[in-house]
Amino acid sequence: MWFTKVSLKNPVFATMVMLAFVVLGIFSYQRLKVDQFPEIDFPVVVVTADYPGASPEIVESEVTKKIEEGVNSIAGISALTSRSFEGSAVVIIEFQLHIDGRKAAEDVREKVATVRTQLRTEVKEPRVLRFDPASRPVWSLAVLPDGDEATRQSAVELTTWADQTLKKRLENVRGVGAVTLVGATRREINIYLDPKALEAFGITPEQVAQAVRNENQDLPLGSIRSLDQDRVVQIDARMERPEDFGKIIVARKNGAPVRVDQIARVQDGPQEVQSLALYNGQRTLLLSVQKAQGENTIEVVDGLNDAVQTLRKELPPGVRLETIGDSSRPIRVAVDNVRQTLIEGALLTVLIVFLFLNSWRSTVITGLTLPIALIGTFLFMNMFGFTINMITLMALSLCVGLLIDDAIVVRENIVRHVQMGKSSYQAAMDGTQEIGLAVLATTLSIVAVFLPIGFMGGIIGKFFHEFGITIVAAVLISMFVSFTLDPMLSSIWEDPSIHTHGKKVKPITFYDKTIGRVTGWFDHATDALIETYQRILRWSLVHKLTTLAMAAGIFVLSVVMVPLLGTEFVPKADFSETSINFYVPVGASIEATEAKAQQVEAVVRSLPEVRYTLSTINTGSTQGKIYASIYVRLVDRKDRQRSVDDMSGVLRERLRQIPGITVTHVGLLDPVGGQKQIEFSLQGPDLQELARLARAVNEKIRTIPGLVDLDSSVKPDKPVIAVDVRRDAASDLGLSVAQMANSLRTLIAGQTVGNWRAPDDQTYDVNVRLAPEARNTPQDLERLPFALTGADGSSRIVRLNQVASVRESTGPNQINRRDLTREVAVNANVHNRSAGEVSGDIRKVLDTMAFPPGYRYQFGGSTKNMQESFGYAISALLLAVVFIYMILASQFKSFVQPLALMTSLPLTLIGVVLALLMFGSSLSMFSIIGVIMLMGLVTKNAILLVDFAIRARDDHTGEDGQPVPGMSRHDALLMAARVRLRPILMTTLAMIFGMVPLAFALSEGSEQRAPMGQAVIGGVITSSLLTLVVVPVVYCYMDDLAQWARRVLGGKRPARS
Secondary structure, eight states, X not given: OHHHHXXXXXXXXXXXXXXXXXXXXXXXXXXXXXXXXXXXXXXXXXXXXXOTTOOHHHHIIIIIHHHHHHHTTSTTEEEEEEEXXXXXXXXXXXXXXXXXHHHHHHHHHHHHHHHHTTSOTTSOOOXXXXXXXXXXXXXXXXXXXXXXXXXXXXXXXXXXXXXXXXXXXXXXXXXXXXXXXXXXXXXXXXXXXXXHHHHHHTOOHHHHHHHHHHHSOEEEEEEEEOSSOEEEEXXXXXXXXXXXXXXXXXXXXXXXXXXXXXXXXXXXXXXXXXXXEEETXXXXXXXXXXXXXXXXXXXXXXXXXXXXXXXXXXXXXXXXXXXXXXXXXXXXXXXXXXXXXXXXXXXXXXXXXXXXXXXXXXHHHHHTHHHHHHHHHHHHHHHTTOOBOHHHHHHHHHHHHHHHHHHHHHXXXXXXXHHTTOOHHHHXXXXXXXXXXXXXXXXXXXXXXXXXXXXXXXXXXXXHHHHHHHHHHHHHHHHHHHHHHHHHHHHHSOOGGGTTTTSOOOOOSHHHHTHHHHHHHHHHHHHHHHHHHHHHHHHHHHSHHHHHHHHHHHHHHHHXXXXXXXXXXXXXXXXXXXXXXXXXXXTOOHHHHHHHHHHHHHHHHTSTTEEEEEEEESBTTBOSTTEEEXXXXXXXXXXXXXXXXXXXXXXXXHHTTSTTOEEEEEEOOOTTTSSOSEEEEEEOXXXXXXXXXXXXXXXXXXXXXXXEEEEESOOOOEEEEEEXXXXXXXXXXXXXXXXXXXHHHHHHTOEEEEEEEOTTSOEEEEEEEEOGGGSSSHHHHHTOEEEEEOTTSOEEEEEHHHHXXXXXEEEOXXXXXXXXXXXXXXXXXXXXXXXXXXXXXXXXXXXXSOOOTTOEEEEEHHHHHHHHHHHHHHHHHHHHHHHHHHHXXXXXXXXXXXXXXXXXXXXXHHHHHHHHHHXXXXXXXXXXXXXXXXXXXXXXXXXXXXXXXXXXXXXXXXXXXXXXXXXOHHHHHHHHHHHHHHHXXXXXXXHHHHHHHHHTOOSTTTTXXXXXXXXXXXXXXXXXXXXXXXXXXXXXXXXXHHHHHXXXXXXXXXXXX
């Protein structure tokens, strides 16, 4: 290698190049952001529109369908779903991963603007958001009353301060997408109408609303100009106090004014509760923060924490702030743990090298590769715009064993040349030259494996892009260091212990008597192992067919055992937090849901592992007053015996004892996408038929083992009061449906008729609606009056029951749609079984069911991601195998020989399967990446072995300049076994020990990463044992094949001339 020559001739230059890597790497490290996973946010745009008081069917036909049809023509949509609730529509547009979220949001805004003209005027302005409102908040803060009764603030005062001051301060923090107040008791001015008084005076609700709107105004009237000044003229007719609204004159009857306070009561008080938050069972005011798409969680949370710190100095008396949810904690914990794993792996690797080389100088020379390559990698991570996350750090901790490999092989060969009696300079030159091509081939085969991983498609490609590229960068740097720094240090820094290596020397120094004894014993054990290996190889080379049959048998056995492993997309990690979702019977009030939430919280808090609980009702992912979600923070992992999964089983049992609730989720959500593990939907045009199908499906799949928390979007119909208009009667009295609807809407839903500015300069809404006691029962509605003005100007009163009948009925709770058709979403969790096995069973059940024409099922969530990703992973694996073949063929200048080396690839499978079964892990994305990684590692050993055998068979010139004939194939292979077993053992053990902290990790969240380490350790152990025996045997067969081909082709050649 030319750069080896340069570094040997100019050691200072070589040192400076290494120093440049380290310095630039350290500077880059400081600039790298920290996150849990690479940025894989799906570009999601959500359109929400409110239609106050409308039933789900009306919302669907009047709002949802129109928005869906409008946005459906945008390019790049991967999924279009919608939910029509009572009074609101939510349309979720998911784009393909390569689409830019900002551009997608702009496209949606344009389309929604064109649709706006088709929506009814009562529909509020649609909002377009660049994040999913149901996505989990990254941070939440409780605002609690504090101090004694005198200073303690009321709920309305707390809400006012939180809304006007705290919320605005948090929204100013960079990266915050939205701040939601949960459990807010806002202040508002309500003008509660009295139906009897309205009837007595003959006044319509619209008249009251119009009068309040007209009278409560500040109006600019222009300006008066004179030569020396310019003055603005304005009417300042805003109400100064809430009581002033009562003095507004609505109309005149018989010459006397009718004021608001004669037909209504003005109340300055709290708004009706819409959402609730309970902290350890107590009502609290909660601010939950969602981050904007593409922002760094840790930076956002740090900004929020800083904002709260400065706010604490300015708190009004009687207020206390407490941070409850913080999703940056798992990220910090995961990243710190992987960092620790990396350091532990590096130390174990260096220890293995020391035991083999039995010289601290050699250990330093090879060990230096590690820090230089790792720190140098940060430079490339910064250049490519990567972050420090679990995936990139795992890539580095996997690298630990790989990075030192090249250095070990090069150093070991240089030591061998020095023992031949060469000068250290010559040994460094010849040793590196001799092994250079083999090391280049092994490094390139590892690059060939990891490049396809870096460029896979789909969500998995986004996930592991940084992984593949990081490893490629690290491995290439380590090869460069091995070819420059290693030979240079070996030539300058002579090691006297090299010459005593393998010889019996009397222990003199303290070192010889202590550590020397251990390393001496290790040397002895290695030599004994080499003898044993040579004996086994001798037997194998004689009994070639038996050896191959055994290898084939082992491979078939491993293929048969694969189905024993379960499959899942990404394993769940235990970060000392879990969640529970449940709902109460349809139509229940928010107070009834609160009572049940308190019962559930009490059960949860009775467990010793629970630190605190936080319940939210009718907010975020639990839209609807009957839905509640409970966040449970557990004590740290080291302080408890049971894992989150064990706790989930216990909680499910305990919650069964609470009557009147249906539990829909206990435990952890899927790490990618934040959904339940099993999701599928039934699609078709008719809601009734879908509901029937959903019930039939649920009955059948409920019995599947391991399936828990089964839930579907079909809920019992909710109570509805239907007003049936008698059109003839209404027409006779001169009433149209629109007039009736407007009056009733003002009376029942209420109408915001402006705002009132308080002395503290804050504005509060003013609403006109029926008094609460006059809108409790259907009978109350029947008596509602309509005032009609006759042709002669006189007014007369008509009651609702004269022109319409009021009846109780039921209507759907919510209507879900997917891809422009109605759907029923079914979701579930799994317990004590893998998601892949359970979804496989569900698929079998669905395939046996007869669906009517126009109805179908479709899997989504992690099941869909898993199938898609496994497909991409297998194509990456095949690509890696093709690349490895190309590299080996180029190195050995043969089309046939690489096949011998590649027989080692299938032999990794048995180790992977056994290791995962032993640890009880399933086949997930992480373990599959481990398998792909093994492809590169395993060919490494085969290359080192066969490369030496091929060299030994070639004729070469000896030390005295005389030609030396090459060895026979049998002797060359045995010679290669003796010389190369040592570096092979070193690199294999370095790899295994580098992985041990990852595979056996016991820290928080390690369940996610461990399968990768387990797969690599299992595969490396078995494949190394099998490769060392099977590859030489196959090499003999391939060599015979090549010679036969040469003979046949060679025999034909003369005939051709």
